[in-house]
Amino acid sequence: MTPWPSLTSKTILEMTEKPFSDSAERNAAPILEVLRHEFSDCTAVLEIGSGTGQHAARFSRSLPHLRWQTSDLDENHSGIHAWVEDAALENLLTPLSLDVMTADVRAKAYDGVYSSNTAHIMSFDGVTRMFELVGKALVDAGVFCLYGPFRQNGNFNTASNAAFDEGLRARHPDMGIRELESLDDLGGDNGLVRVRLYAMPANNHLAVWRKKGK
Ligand SMILES: C[S@@+](CC[C@H](N)C(=O)[O-])C[C@H]1O[C@@H](n2cnc3c(N)ncnc32)[C@H](O)[C@@H]1O
Structure with a gap:
């Protein structure tokens, strides 16, 4: 007798191949509410550092007016593929190979860019490069939404964010919670002006920059 007689082969495939992040599950609903507003006029969004692929699947299903382009380092692609294939949505695209340190992007190919919990994981050089890529990828008046913990x-x-920062730096000296003001400077270097800052659950924020023009 099989231990799970009611499981279909598809369910077993999901359990074995789709990576899952508890935090991505918890923060998805509040982030979605912000993106619903910030991306309301957008049509094509690039996500940088899609991670498990959970956010991409959830947000593209809930925001069908958007064409959602996932991307990440190659090592995360199999998991993102599993979420994309399982979601089977026309507006959710398989991941681009995108390491911010080496990648280039097509100029003005997107009117939205989204990234979550990446700036404290990348080195500051990586964050600098991410803002350069965002500035290039966005059309005039395009929107960049960056979620995560920030210093101000x-x-x-x-205190919990200070402890989190200490833990990150112990893991790798290049990691760490970024200053919002430094991110604004990087935005300024790339034609982006911060237009909003949302306080989010669990001491996180969602910062929104808009590309100048029009
Ligand atoms: C903490 S995870 C967050 C994943 C997902 N966005 C989420 O919120 O659950 C950090 C992500 O940043 C990505 N990342 C780290 N360094 C990167 C780089 N140089 N270029 C692109 N992505 C990078 C990792 O591969 C990973 O997907």
Whole structure:
């Protein structure tokens, strides 16, 4: 007798091939509410650092007016492919191979860029490069939404974020929670002006920059 007589082969495939992140599951609903507003006039979104692919599947299903382009380092592609294939949505695209340190993007190919929990994982050079890519990839008046923990005016917003930063730096000295003001400077270098900052659950924020023009 099989231990799970009711499981179909598709369910077993999902369990074995789709990576799952608890935090991505928890933060998806509040992020979606912001993206619903910020991407309401967009048609083509590039996601940088899609991770498991969970956000891409959830957001592209809920925002069918968007063509959602996933991307990440190659090592995460098999998981993202599993989510994309399982979602079977016309507006959800298989991942581009995109390491911010080496990748280039087509100029003005997107009117939205989304990235979540990436800026504290990449080195600051990586974050610098990400803003260069975003500035190039966006059309005039395009929108960049970046979710994660940030420092402001030199301060952590909570002791838990300070401890998280310490843990990141112990893992690798190039990692760490970024100053929002430094990100604004990188935005300025690439034609992006911050237009909003949303306080999100669990001491995170979602920052929105808009590309100048029109
Ligand atoms: C903490 S995970 C977040 C994943 C997903 N966005 C989420 O919120 O669940 C950090 C992501 O940044 C990606 N990443 C790290 N360095 C990168 C780089 N140089 N270029 C592109 N992505 C990178 C990782 O591969 C990973 O998917």
